[in-house]
Amino acid sequence: MESHRILKESQIMKIHYITGIAAIFVVAVHILMRLIVPFDLSLEYDYIISNYKNIFYVLILESILVLISVHGFNGIRIILLELRQSKSWENMITVATTSAMIALIAYGTRTIILANGL
Amino acid sequence: MNNTDNKNENRITLKVYRENRGQKTGSHYDSFEVPYRRWTTVLDALLHVKSYIDPSVAIRYSCRMASCGSCGMKINGIPRLACYTKISELETSTIECEPLSNFPIIRDLVTDFSLFFNHHKDMQPYIQSNESVETDTEKKIFSFYQSPEDVDKYLQFSYCIKCGLCYSACPTVGTDLRFPGPQALAQLYRYFADTRDESTNRLNIVDDRHGIWRCHFAGSCSKVCPKGVDPALGIQLLRSYMLGISKNNKQPAKKIEINTDKENNSGSS
Numbered sequence: 001m002e003s004h005r006i007l008k009e010s011q012i013m014k015i016h017y018i019t020g021i022a023a024i025f026v027v028a029v030h031i032l033m034r035l036i037v038p039f040d041l042s043l044e045y046d047y048i049i050s051n052y053k054n055i056f057y058v059l060i061l062e063s064i065l066v067l068i069s070v071h072g073f074n075g076i077r078i079i080l081l082e083l084r085q086s087k088s089w090e091n092m093i094t095v096a097t098t099s100a101m102i103a104l105i106a107y108g109t110r111t112i113i114l115a116n117g118l
Numbered sequence: 119m120n121n122t123d124n125k126n127e128n129r130i131t132l133k134v135y136r137e138n139r140g141q142k143t144g145s146h147y148d149s150f151e152v153p154y155r156r157w158t159t160v161l162d163a164l165l166h167v168k169s170y171i172d173p174s175v176a177i178r179y180s181c182r183m184a185s186c187g188s189c190g191m192k193i194n195g196i197p198r199l200a201c202y203t204k205i206s207e208l209e210t211s212t213i214e215c216e217p218l219s220n221f222p223i224i225r226d227l228v229t230d231f232s233l234f235f236n237h238h239k240d241m242q243p244y245i246q247s248n249e250s251v252e253t254d255t256e257k258k259i260f261s262f263y264q265s266p267e268d269v270d271k272y273l274q275f276s277y278c279i280k281c282g283l284c285y286s287a288c289p290t291v292g293t294d295l296r297f298p299g300p301q302a303l304a305q306l307y308r309y310f311a312d313t314r315d316e317s318t319n320r321l322n323i324v325d326d327r328h329g330i331w332r333c334h335f336a337g338s339c340s341k342v343c344p345k346g347v348d349p350a351l352g353i354q355l356l357r358s359y360m361l362g363i364s365k366n367n368k369q370p371a372k373k374i375e376i377n378t379d380k381e382n383n384s385g386s387s
Binding site for chain 2: 008
């Protein structure tokens, strides 16, 4: 069967399950943090910017970004793998989803850094 | 057949899928009215059609007792063994017989099992031991000791008759033909769990993009198995080993020497 991979499929799936479970917790914390203030206030510009200055909140946002991106794009890769069965398609899908994942994490991290004012 | 038998005889409509890959004439259904009694199976009804109505109906069968796994087909949309399905138990006036899904059709109800058996072979479905299991050199024969607990770990998976019903019911196989399917994966577990087997790379066989991780756990494989095997369980157990949730504490089976000379001597006296 197949070989010469950076990661075995079992290792990728381990990451997939761990990121999925971890994402549930960080998203729950994120939602709970929104609920401790009135909903209108939680959407105000100043409040949002002030959240970006809170290092604990920033870490949660970055965790959500990384966990959801890794889990989501791997999920898309798995779905697309079943569409066709050819080496070129599989490699293309893997490269495309990995690139999109890295791009999204990079862009999201840039937004967090800019809002934080670092 | 006497008058009492005729009174007890009912009739059923058998709707049979017809297609001849060689002639490329397209597919259609033919309906046949056949007599049946309480114990008549779908295979009996199909053989009645073949014997008395239309001999060109193609079916594959052999043992007629759910042991060979040859007569798998979709009966009223569900993969079943024709020899193991009684007409009286279906409780319908029309029975639809179609070839198994996920298999290329050769003709009518006969499908091509080549890919299915290739997946099975890929799993190396045999005991791999560092030492030979049996040797007759120096008139010594060895066998391996297994406790009832050791046997219980894989016994149900060894009941597989390779009928292909689970493979036909699997939604992942329907979209991904490189996926080994529930039968092959369950057999991989059967040999992985066997204490006589000492192969160290069994799990690597299915640890790829189209391997064990593509199972969606629909569970339909276990539902249709005529022998009570639970392939979905085998797949989940394999996954738990591969994820490191379950530890592989398999102790190699003890090698026991069988003294054949004694047995031969006692047998001859």
